[in-house]
Amino acid sequence: MSSPDGAPDEGNIVQALGHRRYVGGRWDEIGRLQFDYLLAEGLGPEQVLLDVGCGALRGGIHFIPFLNAGHYLGVEQEPLLVSAGLSQELPAALRDRKRPEIVISSEFEFERLSRRPDYAIAQSLFTHLTPDRIAQCLRNLRCFVDERPCRFYATFLEAETPVENPTSSNPREAFLYTRDEMERLGERTNWAAQYLGDWRHPRGQMMMVYTN
Numbered sequence: 001m002s003s004p005d006g007a008p009d010e011g012n013i014v015q016a017l018g019h020r021r022y023v024g025g026r027w028d029e030i031g032r033l034q035f036d037y038l039l040a041e042g043l044g045p046e047q048v049l050l051d052v053g054c055g056a057l058r059g060g061i062h063f064i065p066f067l068n069a070g071h072y073l074g075v076e077q078e079p080l081l082v083s084a085g086l087s088q089e090l091p092a093a094l095r096d097r098k099r100p101e102i103v104i105s106s107e108f109e110f111e112r113l114s115r116r117p118d119y120a121i122a123q124s125l126f127t128h129l130t131p132d133r134i135a136q137c138l139r140n141l142r143c144f145v146d147e148r149p150c151r152f153y154a155t156f157l158e159a160e161t162p163v164e165n166p167t168s169s170n171p172r173e174a175f176l177y178t179r180d181e182m183e184r185l186g187e188r189t190n191w192a193a194q195y196l197g198d199w200r201h202p203r204g205q206m207m208m209v210y211t212n
């Protein structure tokens, strides 16, 4: 289960665990939660949504039927998750009708998408990233949306005081940040950061929103 450099091969781990378990389980609950939350925050079918680290479409299976065709965008580093989501979780007729657009990338290459989003969400992505990688994601999205108003919702595991996280991003390790750290990361990358806090996540993740 490892690549030539000794790092575990995530594709093998996806296959061993199954795509639902790999992204953390509680499939129906956490999928529905994201959808209900963004609807309450004003998301409508005519808006364009970007799902950063969309995984196997745990949220996507709720967003895709709701949004207009072509209005669901995803970016994800693990191709096996995306193919499992598209082939096993989303009915083929719905996929053909709604045409979700998903870019496989680990470098937050949002410019590869054909549209700019009005809303974006990163559900349980920053919980696995170092501050540099979070900043890369925020910076690249800020450049991509440019003048178009965008609300970027991002969940995180909150610590009361700064903690020593692992030194490299890892999809199977938990990274904790303080509210202040999350706000500063946004400000450093030219977003206005607002702490929204508890959004009823079953594992206690908190919500930030970054606006331009």
Ligand SMILES: C[S@@+](CC[C@H](N)C(=O)[O-])C[C@H]1O[C@@H](n2cnc3c(N)ncnc32)[C@H](O)[C@@H]1O
Binding pocket: 022, 023, 024, 030, 052, 053, 054, 055, 056, 057, 058, 059, 075, 076, 077, 078, 081, 105, 106, 107, 108, 122, 123, 124, 125, 128, 171
């Ligand atoms: C805990 S899962 C959550 C997936 C999805 N947001 C959900 O709610 O089911 C985190 C996802 O982020 C993806 N990810 C981690 N680092 C990434 C990166 N640098 N670029 C794109 N995706 C990344 C992982 O492959 C995984 O699918």
